[in-house]
Every structure is written in C-alpha cells, then in structure tokens.
C-alpha cells in the first residue's frame with residue numbers, strides 16, 4: 001500500500017524567534033535553516049520580511065534549499081488596496097518560495113482587534129492570496145485563533161478558510177493561537193473542516209499551553225490534516241509551539257503512523273535528530289533538556305539494577321524505541337542503587353572489556369558507592385565516571401600536575417569611582433619538566449581559575465583549544481553532618497560532543513577545580529593527547 005505524503009512546516013525562525021530571550025542573528029538563522037534543510041522538513045518559515053532588519057536581510061537574496069523557504073506576514077490592511085500596502089509589498093518582494101499570510105478567523109477579533117467588518121476581512125484574505133499567487137508564490141494562510149473562532153462562530157471561521165482555499169491557497173493552516181484547545185476538540189473541528197476543504201490542503205499549528213501541542217498535532221492528523229507546523233525543541237512564545245523533535249520520531253518509528261504516512265525526513269537524518277536538537281541549544285546557549293523525549297540525556301537512562309539487568313538481556317524490555325534510531329544512546333546509571341550489571345554495561349559502552357568476575361569490578365563499585373555517599377552523583381557526570389573507571393581499571397596518563405593555585409577576590413573603587421569586584425587566579429602547572437605559571441582575571445573566582453588553568457598547558461595546549469564550558473551548576477548538599485558543595489560542569493568541544501564532570505567539596509572553589517580538571521583531562525584523553 002502506498003503511503004500518503006505528510007508535510008512538515010518548521011517555524012523555529014519565525015514563531016520560535018518570538019520566544020522571550022531569543023534573538024537570532026542573520027548568521028544564526030542561516031545555520032538553523034541549513035540544519036532544518038538537512039533534516040528534511042518541507043517548509044522553513046524564516047521570518048517576517050519588513051518587520052526587522054535581520055528578517056529583511058534574510059529574504060534579500062535567494063537562499064537555495066531543498067525546503068521551500070517561506071516568508072511570513074499579514075494580509076493586506078483593511079481599507080487599503082494590495083498595491084497600496086507597504087507591509088504587503090515587503091512580503092511580496094521577499095525572495096521566498098512560499099508566502100504564509102496570517103489572518104483573523106474569529107469574528108470577535110475581526111471586530112475588536114482589526115476594527116473592520118467580517119466581509120472586509122474576507123476580501124483582504126482573497127486579495128492577498130491572489131496578489132501572492134500572481135507573484136508566482138505558493139501561498140499558505142494561517143487562520144489565527146481558528147479553534148476559538150470556530151467555537152464562537154463556525155460559519156465565519158470556515159468562511160475565512162474557504163476564502164483562501166477557493167482563491168488557490170495551497171494550504172489553509174488552522175492555528176490554536178492561544179494554545180488552550182484540547183485534543184478531542186481539535187480532532188472534532190479539523191474533521192468538520194475537512195468535509196469542506198480537502199485534508200491534503202489543511203495544516204495544524206498548535207501551541208503548547210496545556211502541554212498538548214504534540215497531541216493536538218496528531219489529533220489533527222488523524223482527522224485528516226496533512227501538514228504539521230512546529231519548531232525545533234518546541235521553541236516558541238509562552239509555552240512554545242508543537243515540538244517537531246518529538247513529532248518526527250513518532251511519525252517515523254510508530255507503525256500506526258509510519259505505515260500510513262511518508263515524510264521528507266530520511267532514516268539517516270532521523271539518526272541525527274538528537275544532534276540537531278542539541279545544536280539549537282548551543283546556538284541559544286542553553287543547557288539541553290535532559291528529559292526531552294527521544295533526544296534527552298535521560299530519555300534512555302535506566303537506574304534500578306533489576307531493570308538494568310533485563311535491558312542487558314534484551315533492550316526492548318524497557319525501551320519503546322531503539323535509542324540509535326534518533327541518535328541517542330542507552331545509559332545505565334551508575335548510582336548507589338545500581339548493581340554490577342549496570343556497571344558492566346556502562347563499562348562496555350565506554351569500550352572497556354572487563355570480565356564480570358574481575359575483582360577490580362568490586363573495587364570500582366565500592367569506590368562509586370563511597371563517593372556517592374559523600375555527595376558525588378556519577379549518573380549526572382558521565383565523563384568523571386569514565387575517568388574514575390579508567391584510573392581504577394586501566395590507565396589515565398598524568399598529563400600535567402597543578403602544583404598550586406591561588407584565587408583572590410577583591411572589591412574596590414575603580415578609576416571611574418565605581419565599586420567593582422575583581423577575581424584573579426594564578427596557577428602553577430608542571431608539564432613534563434616545564435613549570436608554567438599563568439594568571440588570569442575572570443568574572444568570578446571559578447571563571448578566573450578556569451581561564452588561568454587553560455591559558456597555558458604547554459605541549460597540550462593545542463588539544464584543548466576547542467574545549468568550551470557550556471554549563472556550570474552548583475548545589476549545596478547536606479551529606480552527613482556538614483554541608484558540602486557539588487559542582488557539575490558541562491563541556492563541549494569542536495566535534496559537538498558534550499560531557500559532564502563533577503566535583504564535591506566543602507569548599508566551592510575546590511569542588512569547581514576538581515570538575516574543571518576532570519573536564520580537561522577527559523578532553524586530552526578523548527583527543528588522543530600523548531602521555
């Protein structure tokens with residue numbers, strides 16, 4: 001049986017760019033557009049030409065892609081003609097394959113927000129679609145507040161959708177703009193719309209205000225819609241848009257959808273989706289969501305020993321899909337609850353062949369338990385675990401020794417008469433026979449220590465140039481009678497790999513120092529630096 005084509009429309013660069021705290025540069029937009037194009041989405045909505053210089057620049061020239069590059073904007077303003085509307089002119093002038101107009105479809109909004117008549121709003125839809133088609137563009141119409149509008153006045157909401165379809169719009173997109181519609185309502189309303197307009201011309205644009213944007217997208221699909229709009233990692237205003245990083249694997253890996261629908265994302269591209277998701281986090285300078293379905297670090301992590309031993313026998317026992325399909329990996333957590341089977345599996349994953357009766361295994365398990373009792377958490381620090389295991393079971397070269405370090409924090413009045421706090425670190429490192437001394441200032445003592453430590457590692461310097469600290473987390477724990485500080489540092493390098501290291505001490509600088517050292521040593525090890 002041949003599968004029906006389902007289209008994916010990404011709006012990370014338009015709706016996603018409206019997120020609080022997100023401000024894409026043109027370079028960011030081009031990078032993300034390339035990531036999306038490689039992934040295989042059908043449409044990339046890249047912005048609102050005329051609304052800001054970045055978006056206008058994006059559309060100033062042709063951006064050759066497999067996906068259809070789409071410009072977003074409003075239909076002509078009420079009371080104006082299409083030839084006398086500068087906003088519309090900017091959209092029509094954009095170098096884009098498709099134009100997605102947004103129009104009101106809720107009579108209440110037409111009256112109150114637009115302050116015009118229902119008929120003038122319909123005329124504006126028709127005129128705008130016609131003008132864009134005359135320019136040779138594929139046309140989409142986003143029906144704003146469609147579901148709320150349909151509940152209030154179904155005939156008028158439908159009339160807006162029909163106006164665009166009858167005028168030749170390729171897609172009519174039903175938007176749950178406020179994000180409050182529930183899946184059973186979406187399924188019912190989309191089903192009713194599909195009796196008036198063929199489903200292969202209907203799209204769904206869901207927002208996540210009840211955390212059901214993904215469910216709403218699938219509800220619309222079941223009811224007949226054949227285009228799904230969403231964003232990478234569910235980026236978007238308020239609680240975000242439908243998350244394509246969750247939708248795509250479900251479409252590809254769940255037989256009830258995979259057998260029925262074909263999408264533009266190949267199996268190979270699906271295998272990189274975790275990297276695409278983390279790539280967006282990198283651009284946004286955010287830590288990745290550990291619990292994100294399919295792609296999160298915890299998505300295939302198992303803690304309890306009994307589950308872990310079953311997973312070793314057959315992964316399908318506790319996994320709904322194979323992690324490799326989405327570019328993720330199985331992770332058996334090394335924690336005080338875990339048994340030898342977790343430990344063995346984790347060692348196997350990092351490439352250690354150890355016999356299950358090897359006495360060193362008990363020593364490693366004891367060491368992990370002892371350390372976790374004083375506040376270490378190796379399940380959150382894969383790289384520190386690997387170093388611990390390698391030190392006990394094999395070898396980690398002693399690349400360098402930190403003979404001493406000195407960190408100072410000074411608050412004073414500067415030359416401009418402002419009160420400033422300055423942190424300084426001096427580090428004395430021995431690399432082979434060379435004694436190297438580095439000093440650095442930082443925006444805090446840990447930052448100063450980090451900068452000084454990585455300033456000069458002599459012959460190893462070239463191995464750590466791509467090393468970057470991407471996240472720093474501190475927790476105060478009550479372990480036993482006194483409070484201790486746990487520091488987790490997430491690092492990344494030029495290859496896009498991420499790893500986490502840990503330090504625990506009653507002193508925050510000490511704890512940070514341990515985690516920094518582990519991160520550097522791990523990077524040297526992974527880069528194959530000679531001992």
Ligand SMILES: [Zn+2]
Nearest residue numbers: 015177205207
């Ligand atoms: Zn939206």
